[in-house]
Amino acid sequence: MRRRVSIGTAVAVTIVGVVFGGAFAFQRELIYLPEGGPLPGAADVLPGGRDVTLTTADGLHLASWYFPVVSAKAAVLVAPGNAGNRSYRAPLARALTARGLSVLLVDYRGYGGNPGDPSEDGLALDVRAAQEFLAREAGAPLVYFGESLGSAVVAELAVERPPSALVLRSPFVDLASVGQRHYPFLPVRWLLRDEFPTRGDVARVEAPVTVVFGSADSVVPAEQSREVARAASATVVEVPGADHNDPAFSDGPELIDAIVNGSGAPPQ
Numbered sequence: 001m002r003r004r005v006s007i008g009t010a011v012a013v014t015i016v017g018v019v020f021g022g023a024f025a026f027q028r029e030l031i032y033l034p035e036g037g038p039l040p041g042a043a044d045v046l047p048g049g050r051d052v053t054l055t056t057a058d059g060l061h062l063a064s065w066y067f068p069v070v071s072a073k074a075a076v077l078v079a080p081g082n083a084g085n086r087s088y089r090a091p092l093a094r095a096l097t098a099r100g101l102s103v104l105l106v107d108y109r110g111y112g113g114n115p116g117d118p119s120e121d122g123l124a125l126d127v128r129a130a131q132e133f134l135a136r137e138a139g140a141p142l143v144y145f146g147e148s149l150g151s152a153v154v155a156e157l158a159v160e161r162p163p164s165a166l167v168l169r170s171p172f173v174d175l176a177s178v179g180q181r182h183y184p185f186l187p188v189r190w191l192l193r194d195e196f197p198t199r200g201d202v203a204r205v206e207a208p209v210t211v212v213f214g215s216a217d218s219v220v221p222a223e224q225s226r227e228v229a230r231a232a233s234a235t236v237v238e239v240p241g242a243d244h245n246d247p248a249f250s251d252g253p254e255l256i257d258a259i260v261n262g263s264g265a266p267p268q
Contacts, residue, residue: 031194034118035111035112036112036113038113039085039086039113042065048068049066051065054126060116060125060126061114061115064105064130065086072102072138073263075103076096076102076104077134077145078103078147079145079153081148092250093105095256096256096260101143102134104133109122120194127157131161141164143262143263145167146171148169148171152174152175152201153196155201155202162207164263165209165210165263166202167212168212168228169211170225170244172224174195174196175192175196178219181221200231203231208262210261210262212239212254214238215240235262239252
């Protein structure tokens, strides 16, 4: 009997070790879901669009799209979420340029056919390269807009390089908090290599902050976005009944108005 118990215990420990070890080893494959190309040229997406290359501090060359507007009231750095590529954000660029804002659609390392592998440190370098590009090119105040994971990326950037405004869409408290919701059987906070502490970062941001989220978000709980907003003393835009990837967060009026109003551009 004791031998059977010992064997059973050993099997259970082995299974737990395999599960935890696999979760640790392959966690970034679960977090980052990039799509490659081929992609159209920026001018094919929107007349006047430019294909640009951002050079990071660690030597990567990242393809992105820049949509300049003459006499723009502001320029928006768009930091995407964890999935897809910049083509998914084309409707956002069309809507914002129509309201008089220049837009830079960033693709992180590993996304949209770009070289490199995504990580928290890597994405921080990527948005710094994007910010440097806009600071040189835009000739207008900079607005950082981040969606979901991208909210954490630009919140960290805003602490070091303050924008004129920061707009966060569906932000989470930190990566472990949202990960624990989806993997309750794992010690997520202990396993994670990337932290993305959005709430802690926004509390140190000096620029005006707007937080936009859906009341029915099944990926990032609405209460987490509210916690981020409270930490930043932010303007809150809650979209009733909206889920994480609903069209409202592609180019819906609540989102576009939040970015335009946050930028200080006059309403149209």
